Amino acid sequence: MHTFTVDYSTDRPDPRVLVNRSYFASSLPRLIPLCRIRGHKPVVDGYDSSYGNRERARWVACRRCGVRPEPQGHLDPDAWNIGQPYTGPFHPGQPTSETVRKELAARGLDEGIRQPGAWPPSPTGSLGAQLIIGRSPTYGAGFKVGNAGSEHVLAAHIGLGPIGALFLHTEQFGTVLQRRLNPTGYESRVVDVAFHHGSIWWSLWARRNEHRSSDPRWMNGSANIHPAHYLLGPRTNTVLDQTEKTAATVHMPDGTAYDVTVRLEKWQHGRRRGRKTTSWGLDWDCPAGIPVRNHSWKGDEALGGHLPFPDEAAGTPQWAEVACALIAESCARDRAHYNYRAPSAA
Template identity: 40%
Template sequence: MRWYTSNELRIGLHKKGKFVHRRFWLHDVPRLMLWCRLRGHRPVVDGHGPIAKGLHAARWVVCDRCGVRPDPQGNLDPEQWDIGQPYDGPWTPLTRDLAASAWTELLGLTQRPVHRDDARKPGRWPDKPTGTLGAELVLGKTFGVFSAEVTIGCAGDEHPISCHLRLWPFGALYLHTEAFGAWLQRRLIPDGYYSRVINISVDEWTIRWQWWAREDEWAREDPWWMHGRISLDLVEKLFGPKRYSYETVNGPTLGLVHMPDGDSHQVQLVLQRRRYGRPRRKRAAWSWVVKWTANSPGIETRPGKSGILSSAVEVPADTVQTGAWATLACGLIAHKLTADRIRNGYRPATTGQAE
């Protein structure tokens, strides 16, 4: 095992009110995996992406109990293997696997040699799987008043389990695991791209909670119990809560969104003046946004899911004055949706077509 620590106060960021801010990592911690050591691993197929022509997909082998992958993990054909399907072979023969490991270590190779007959097969299970434990300690003033949270990461999250406890003005403690907790992760979130959060916090005279909610995500169809808040703010009681309101100034007008993947999409643009403030108070913050609407089935950003039909981007005031807001809005739409595609591992089936 080896450990590492860093003093965040030396970096010079957000030092005010803090007298301790340090991060800790404990690497190469042996994983117990008692059940797998007694009964053996339970190999299943894991991966991402739908089985559809032109859409990116990948399949590999993993232990359904402990989350350990063989080395190499395998590169299975997505058209023949479904996610969650038990895997019973074929495997890389033990003799060739040992020979590849020996040649890699002897010659100091950066890439493991693979026999042509074993290009897609998984190898041996690691003998001594390890993981990492991490922590962050803050003593002094932090943001918010109180917060307690537990997060279960999705299959692609490098932190299967993370949690924190924060109390102003005393400090905060953050904990996370890497590899540890994979069994719980695979039981609770076997698929999907979103981690799940259980949280209760107090900030800005408001008590908020999340119960098994998607991390950094909210949808209108979420059940009522998943998100909630109780306001203790007297100003809010008198003048109302801060809200966004919109006034249409220009449009609708047509625009063309050119994606870096080669596909293009025609959208309808509407320029709006946005107000953020309390309804019974004159003081407010103003900005410009462009609401856009695409033709059905929308602009796809996730494998196997329907495309995005409508959203909005914010544009600076000088582009409104010069009349360049529509051109900039199309570029911002392409930038945002491209980031979503990269995050979701999506590639379009066709390119160079305007929809």
């Protein structure tokens, strides 16, 4: 058994967080008493690609505990179905190294090496936890049941906002439960309840990080629980007035200049009933783009955006100059954030 901890507060100091530390314990022996007494129950595991190609794979695992032989085997997908009991031979004496098996196959000496090997004598697993005392980003609780290829078989969390949060996960432990609840496929399932932005959000045995139009409505949803929503109506943001698009030039601190179009918008914020507030916003576009970062595939140019605009400058003839100064300041901050370096002259 090996244990260690990681203190995240050293990399991300926050005076409102007293503790932000993870704890890990690895190489823990798995109990699996039924398999130790009665032996493993081999079943065919694997996948069929759902991305339009014909990639398929089959191997052997224990139906109860999920342990795989070493090696796990490479079965013929046309002869074996996922979930089918494996009644074929085992080849405990084959080399466990993938490199050695590939070399033997390349020489035509692969007889038997595609069969599953021996069951591991002492299966192990790992446990992990992260404890936050102080401000945390979550309000809510939930748990995850992993899929056949998940690194974390089971996971759970509870977040209490300014009080703290606790995150737990297992590796290999809990496979018995995972294979009963989510035995096939590579989509983890979650049950989660969260509170944010005045609403309650839920996921009930939903696919993790995925939504489909065929999902029933009860699986994912939200409901507004803020009292003001029902007393004063929903919050709205409405454009009351806007200027025409105006051509202008943004001068960056490095001496470069970029042609842009700017437009002011007057917004009204508030609920259907009750007091409302107004603010001005700047909408700008730059077809050529203003470089703000160096990146090979994400792109390195700001093509436009929306910025808050000071109310006292909205009604003055110099509003376009103020807009250009705000755009230059925003892009300069982005350049500093991304550590932008201008390309050298040819």
